[in-house]
Every structure is written in structure tokens, then in C-alpha cells.
Amino acid sequence: MTQANSKIETLRWRDNKLEMIDQRILPERFEYVTFDSAAAVAEGIRDMVVRGAPAIGCASAYGIALEARRLERLPEKDFESALEKSFTELMHSRPTAVNLFWALQRMRQAWSTVKHQSHAVIAQKLLNEAKAIQAEDLRVNRAIGKHGAALIKNNARILTYCNAGALATAGHGTALGVIRSAVEAGNKVSVFTGETRPFLQGARLTAWELVQENIPVTLITDNMAGHLMSRGEIDVVVVGTDRVAANGDVANKIGTYMLAVLAQRHHIPFYVACPLSSIDLGVANGPAIPIEERSASEVSGFRHTQWAAEGVKVRNPAFDVTPAELVTGLITEKGVVLSPNREKLKKLFEK
Amino acid sequence: MTQANSKIETLRWRDNKLEMIDQRILPERFEYVTFDSAAAVAEGIRDMVVRGAPAIGCASAYGIALEARRLERLPEKDFESALEKSFTELMHSRPTAVNLFWALQRMRQAWSTVKHQSHAVIAQKLLNEAKAIQAEDLRVNRAIGKHGAALIKNNARILTYCNAGALATAGHGTALGVIRSAVEAGNKVSVFTGETRPFLQGARLTAWELVQENIPVTLITDNMAGHLMSRGEIDVVVVGTDRVAANGDVANKIGTYMLAVLAQRHHIPFYVACPLSSIDLGVANGPAIPIEERSASEVSGFRHTQWAAEGVKVRNPAFDVTPAELVTGLITEKGVVLSPNREKLKKLFEK
Numbered sequence: 001m002t003q004a005n006s007k008i009e010t011l012r013w014r015d016n017k018l019e020m021i022d023q024r025i026l027p028e029r030f031e032y033v034t035f036d037s038a039a040a041v042a043e044g045i046r047d048m049v050v051r052g053a054p055a056i057g058c059a060s061a062y063g064i065a066l067e068a069r070r071l072e073r074l075p076e077k078d079f080e081s082a083l084e085k086s087f088t089e090l091m092h093s094r095p096t097a098v099n100l101f102w103a104l105q106r107m108r109q110a111w112s113t114v115k116h117q118s119h120a121v122i123a124q125k126l127l128n129e130a131k132a133i134q135a136e137d138l139r140v141n142r143a144i145g146k147h148g149a150a151l152i153k154n155n156a157r158i159l160t161y162c163n164a165g166a167l168a169t170a171g172h173g174t175a176l177g178v179i180r181s182a183v184e185a186g187n188k189v190s191v192f193t194g195e196t197r198p199f200l201q202g203a204r205l206t207a208w209e210l211v212q213e214n215i216p217v218t219l220i221t222d223n224m225a226g227h228l229m230s231r232g233e234i235d236v237v238v239v240g241t242d243r244v245a246a247n248g249d250v251a252n253k254i255g256t257y258m259l260a261v262l263a264q265r266h267h268i269p270f271y272v273a274c275p276l277s278s279i280d281l282g283v284a285n286g287p288a289i290p291i292e293e294r295s296a297s298e299v300s301g302f303r304h305t306q307w308a309a310e311g312v313k314v315r316n317p318a319f320d321v322t323p324a325e326l327v328t329g330l331i332t333e334k335g336v337v338l339s340p341n342r343e344k345l346k347k348l349f350e351k
Numbered sequence: 352m353t354q355a356n357s358k359i360e361t362l363r364w365r366d367n368k369l370e371m372i373d374q375r376i377l378p379e380r381f382e383y384v385t386f387d388s389a390a391a392v393a394e395g396i397r398d399m400v401v402r403g404a405p406a407i408g409c410a411s412a413y414g415i416a417l418e419a420r421r422l423e424r425l426p427e428k429d430f431e432s433a434l435e436k437s438f439t440e441l442m443h444s445r446p447t448a449v450n451l452f453w454a455l456q457r458m459r460q461a462w463s464t465v466k467h468q469s470h471a472v473i474a475q476k477l478l479n480e481a482k483a484i485q486a487e488d489l490r491v492n493r494a495i496g497k498h499g500a501a502l503i504k505n506n507a508r509i510l511t512y513c514n515a516g517a518l519a520t521a522g523h524g525t526a527l528g529v530i531r532s533a534v535e536a537g538n539k540v541s542v543f544t545g546e547t548r549p550f551l552q553g554a555r556l557t558a559w560e561l562v563q564e565n566i567p568v569t570l571i572t573d574n575m576a577g578h579l580m581s582r583g584e585i586d587v588v589v590v591g592t593d594r595v596a597a598n599g600d601v602a603n604k605i606g607t608y609m610l611a612v613l614a615q616r617h618h619i620p621f622y623v624a625c626p627l628s629s630i631d632l633g634v635a636n637g638p639a640i641p642i643e644e645r646s647a648s649e650v651s652g653f654r655h656t657q658w659a660a661e662g663v664k665v666r667n668p669a670f671d672v673t674p675a676e677l678v679t680g681l682i683t684e685k686g687v688v689l690s691p692n693r694e695k696l697k698k699l700f701e702k
Contacts, residue, residue, distance in 0.1 A: 027658075027659075027661065192666075194574070195548070195650070195659070196574075197546070197548060197572035197573065197574060200658055203658055203659040203660070203663075204658055204659065205660075207660035207663040208660035211660050211661070211662040211663055216664070217663055218665065218666055219650060219659055219664065219666075220650065220665075220666050221548035221549050221605070221606075221650055221667075222572070222573050222574040222606075223545070223547075223548060223573040223574070223605050223606025223609055224605055224606070224666060224668060224671075225609065226606070226609040226671060227605060227608060227642075227671035227672075228666070230608065230671070230672070254572070254574050254575055254578060255574025255575070255577070257577040257578060257581065258574055258576065258609055261577060261616055262609060262612055265612055291578075299546070299571065299572055302653070302656070302658065303656075305654075305656050307378075307379075307551055307555055307653065308546070308555065308570055309378040309554070309555060309556075309558035309559035309562050310562070311562040312554075312558035312561075312562055312568055312569070312570045313567070313568065313569040313570065314569065314571075315543075315569055315570075315571050315575065315579070316572075317575060320575075320577060320578035320581070321578075321581070
């Protein structure tokens with residue numbers, strides 16, 4: 001198991017460059033793309049070479065580290081303004097996942113502690129911080145996995161959605177981390193994954209991760225979840241998140257809300273695996289979370305194959321909001337928060 | 352409008368053969384496939400050259416008519432047993448839509464009235480009956496449209512699903528018939544259609560039909576419906592059906608159930624356009640309706656493009672069941688049956 005996990009290195013630092021698995025072409029091809037500037041990383045995030053809230057957090061941190069190294073020989077003033085520009089560019093690469101802002105905030109903090117030292121020292125400090133963010137994410141996912149595994153019964157039939165796996169994080173995964181940890185603890189599980197239109201993270205990425213580890217996985221189209229639930233074929237739902245508001249509302253991949261509504265109707269527990277870095281106490285509730293709209297061509301087909309009738313308009317919101325009332329529990333690295341609300345989330349950061 | 356409608360002739364009788372629009376290749380190509388035997392029609396139904404409950408009813412009727420003509424010169428005994436074989440083959444072409452059985456029952460009835468006459472007379476009688484079934488379906492859809500249009504407010508934002516249009520019927524459509532009739536009556540509407548994975552009837556067929564008629568249509572992936580409803584962007588849902596049980600439970604394209612659950616949560620009316628030929632008083636309730644499972648390759652990709660991870664298992668139920676409690680009304684050719692139940696459906700056939 002550990003060996004298989006370590007195979008999926010979503011991001012890696014090699015020869016002073018960032019390498020990331022190209023998630024647009026999986027599972028047909030397994031290839032790394034190399035990045036040497038913040039602008040390139042921002043483009044990679046926008047284009048979804050890398051996706052998943054924790055992973056884009058890590059990627060943006062490395063983007064800053066790369067840029068600091070690249071700018072090292074500039075005069076101080078130019079260095080500062082250019083690095084500031086990179087912060088802004090990365091900040092705007094995708095709007096919904098809060099981990100991006102969280103990671104950039106940490107990088108800014110790290111920068112501030114060495115601001116008046118040499119550019120070489122700054123660059124090294126920022127690289128160390130990016131590496132620390134990545135290492136910490138892996139530890140956090142392991143802790144989420146441990147807490148979450150305790151919620152998974154033997155022989156559980158688990159529905160997951162999109163990809164909250166190793167590919168969405170520094171490794172192990174959040175929702176898939178819970179599943180991996182349950183399996184490591186000796187439980188038998190079987191997993192259903194929604195294909196997750198339009199980008200097909202479920203069919204391409206989650207299925208690929210689980211097949212690699214011999215965890216039984218069954219692919220369904222997103223519209224089949226209700227049918228399976230109504231037939232008693234799902235015991236528990238575990239998904240990831242891109243941002244949790246202060247009141248416990250959960251933004252996640254478009255279609256998550258529908259699964260939560262169906263789970264409630266069928267009295268099926270609905271868990272959200274959620275590192276503290278995904279909780280945004282600065283946003284009051286779900287409707288206040290910005291929802292990214294992506295390009296029409298993603299919905300009118302897939303990659304270069306377009307199948308929709310010409311002339312049809314398209315909507316493509318990439319995320320939706322599940323109200324806290326539908327969430328059985330948030331699985332965090334500090335434990336499980338049942339029936340999340342404003343008070344409980346606030347406390348989580350006080351501990 | 353009428354001109355555009357008449358363009359979409361899903362089935363047509365030409366030169367003593369049946370021609371059907373190939374719905375597998377729309378909207379890229381608009382082509383008719385020619386059928387000259389019951390076996391060919393059965394294969395066309397299985398392969399979804401033609402789909403949609405009323406349309407496959409019409410197709411199966413023509414299949415019998417074709418076969419009777421083809422077998423005309425056989426000795427009486429061989430004629431009978433061969434035609435019986437065709438009834439059986441067509442009956443087993445798809446299991447969920449009841450219109451298939453309904454139409455074949457009508458053909459059997461027509462046959463029985465001329466059983467002892469010449470094969471030429473029988474063949475002509477069966478062809479006349481198939482034509483009558485087709486003509487009747489068009490009239491029924493017009494009546495459904497008229498009753499349904501009265502439920503659609505001006506400027507309504509209507510969500511439909513799969514394709515219950517001209518392509519699913521002899522013309523005009525059931526759910527799309529309601530929309531067409533509302534537009535003919537002078538209402539402005541805008542339509543959202545779910546793409547309807549895996550066969551993409553919404554993206555390919557419904558979008559194509561509505562674009563042809565300049566009815567504003569927006570394509571979404573199936574998992575976006577909840578998001579739009581939660582934002583107040585949907586006023587009413589209108590779908591078709593493959594079979595309604597005696598208690599009012601509705602079998603329709605996989606994913607319909609999920610829309611009904613979401614509509615209830617958001618207090619959005621959920622209507623099912625339903626010819627009487629789709630109501631099966633012989634089946635007590637939804638769970639007793641057989642649900643077809645189709646091949647894995649439909650879910651693991653689309654046509655020749657396969658994108659799912661290799662080794663993943665697949666489920667592919669083609670339909671699901673929406674319990675009657677979630678149905679605001681059935682729109683039939685005899686009027687709208689609000690809150691359908693056993694008594695109301697029974698009465699419908701007594702009138």
C-alpha cells in the first residue's frame with residue numbers, strides 16, 4: 001500500500017524546478033510537466049494540469065519559490081514588485097478553493113521574516129516553506145485518514161466523487177485518504193465513484209488511483225447515485241472540499257450538493273474530508289463563496305471531441321454549495337466535527 | 352414552427368421499407384437508416400438507432416408490418432410461426448419502456464381480426480395498424496402539448512432531461528411537445544437540458560431539436576441541476592417517461608429521480624409528460640418495473656473515445672424510478688393528473 005501511495009507524487013521538486021503530473025491526460029498517459037516560473041504554474045493551475053484544493057495550494061507555494069529563485073539577481077525594488085505580481089497572478093488563477101489563498105498567505109508570511117536579507121536567502125526561505133507546506137499536507141491527510149477510517153464499517157460501500165485523492169493533494173488524499181486508511185486498518189470496502197462531468201476526475205483520476213491499489217472501485221455516471229441509494233447499495237458518502245465557510249457550508253465539485261440531498265433522503269451519512277486549510281472563517285456562508293464558471297467547450301464535449309448540438313448555450317459552474325445542515329460531519333486533521341456550525345468551526349482554530 | 356416540426360420525421364414509410372433517423376450519430380450527421388425486417392428493427396432498437404418510449408413503440412409496430420410483408424409467400428403455418436418469432440424478438444429488444452409491449456399488443460390484436468384471410472390482406476392490415484399507431488402518437492403528443500402548455504407560465508425557465516422530443520416519438524414530442532405548444536401559444540420560455548450521460552440525448556438530441564426551432568436552450572451537465580435550482584434559476588421541470596406503474600411511480604432515463612428529489616426540496620413543480628400508452632396498470636409499483644442494464648463501454652467513454660481508467664468496474668442502469676409522491680402531475684392526452692395515484696390512474700382508463 002505504502003509503495004503504491006509513494007508512486008503517486010503529484011508534485012515533486014527536481015533540479016530546482018517543479019514537476020507536476022499532467023492530470024489532463026491521465027489515465028491514458030502518465031507524464032510530468034516541468035515548471036520554472038510563477039506564471040507557468042498559474043497557467044498550469046488554470047488549465048488543470050494540477051487540480052484539487054490542497055494540491056493547488058502546494059503548487060502556488062512552489063510557484064512563488066520558483067519565481068524568487070528566477071528573480072534573484074534583480075535589484076531589490078524590481079525583485080519585490082515582480083514577486084508581488086506573481087502573488088497576484090497565482091491568487092487569481094482559480095477563485096473557489098481557499099487553500100490557494102491560504103498557501104500564498106503562508107508564503108507571504110515566510111517572506112516577511114527575511115524581507116531584508118539577500119535575495120538568495122529569501123529564495124531559499126520560500127523554497128523551504130513550499131516544501132514544508134507540501135510535507136505538512138501529507139501529514140494532515142494521514143491524520144484525516146486515521147480519524148475518517150474510524151467512521152468506515154467493514155464491508156462498507158462508499159460513494160465518493162470527483163477526485164479528493166493523492167492527485168488532489170501532496171499524497172494519500174483527503175476523501176481517498178479516508179478510504180486508504182480504512183483499507184490499511186484491515187477493513188474491506190468497495191467504492192463507487194461518480195464520473196464527475198465535465199472534467200471526469202472520477203472516471204479518470206479516482207478510478208485510476210484505486211485500481212492501482214487494488215481497492216474495488218465501480219464507475220457510475222453522476223446521475224446514477226440516486227438510483228443506487230434508493231436500492232440500498234450505498235452505505236456512506238465521503239467527498240472532499242474546496243472551501244468550507246464559517247457556518248459549515250461546503251463548496252465542492254459541481255454535483256456534490258445533489259449527492260448530499262439524496263444522502264439525506266436515504267438516511268446515508270455524508271462526510272466531508274476537510275483539512276483546516278480548506279476552512280475559511282473569513283467567509284460567512286456558502287452563498288458568499290465565489291463559484292468559478294469555466295469554458296463552454298468542457299461541457300459541449302470532452303477534450304477535442306465535441307458532441308453537443310451547435311448553437312446551444314452552455315453553463316459551466318465548476319462548484320456548488322452544500323449547506324451545513326446536510327453534512328453529517330467534517331473529517332479534519334484535528335478529529336471529526338459532527339453537524340458542523342459556526343461555533344464548532346471557530347473552536348477548531350482555538351484548540 | 353410547424354415547418355420545423357415536420358422536418359423531424361423520426362420514422363417514415365418509404366418504398367415499402369421503414370426509414371428511421373440514426374440517433375446515434377446526431378447531431379454531427381443527419382441520416383436515415385433503412386429497415387426491411389423485424390430482426391433489423393429489433394437490432395435498431397437495441398442499438399438505439401431509435402430510442403424514446405413512444406418511438407420504439409411505433410418502430411416495433413412497423414417491424415411487424417415489415418416482417419408480414421417479407422413472409423407473405425410462406426405457407427400459412429410457417430408464416431404464423433415466423434411472425435410469432437418476430438413478436439418475441441421485438442418484445443425482448445428493450446425491457447423498460449412499456450410502449451413497446453403496448454404497440455405489439457395492438458399489432459397482435461389487428462392480426463387476430465384478419466387471421467384467416469390471405470397473407471397479403473394480413474400484411475396490409477398490419478401496415479395500416481402501424482401507420483395508425485404512428486398517426487395516433489402524433490395526435491396524442493399534440494393533446495399532451497395543449498394540456499401541458501397551460502401549466503407553463505410566460506418567461507418560464509424549464510428544465511428538461513434526456514430527449515422526450517420529436518425524436519422520441521412520432522413527432523412534436525411529449526415533454527418537448529409541452530414546450531413547443533407553450534411557444535406556439537405565444538409564451539416566451541427558456542429551456543435547460545441536462546446532457547444525459549451516458550448516451551447524451553440531452554446534449555445531442557434535445558439541444559439539436561430546440562436549436563432548430565430557435566427555442567432558447569442551455570446545456571448543463573447532469574450534476575448542475577441542483578446548483579441552478581438552489582440559485583432560483585429553474586421554475587419548472589418537465590420530463591418524459593418510459594413506463595408509469597399503476598400507483599403513479601415513474602420510470603424514466605437514469606437521473607430523473609435525482610431531479611425529482613431536488614425539485615421537491617426547492618418547491619419546483621415536477622411534471623411528467625405521459626401518453627396513456629406509457630401507463631402500465633399491470634405493474635403495481637416502480638420497484639416492479641424491470642430496469643435495463645446496458646454495456647460498460649457506454650459509461651467508460653463515449654462512442655470510440657474511452658477515458659475511464661482501465662480495470663475499473665462499471666454499472667450502467669439505463670433508467671430509474673421516481674416515486675409518485677415526487678410527481679406534481681402527469682400530463683396525459685386526457686388532461687393533467689395532479690398527484691397521481693392508483694385510483695386516479697385507474698379512472699383515466701375508464702373515461
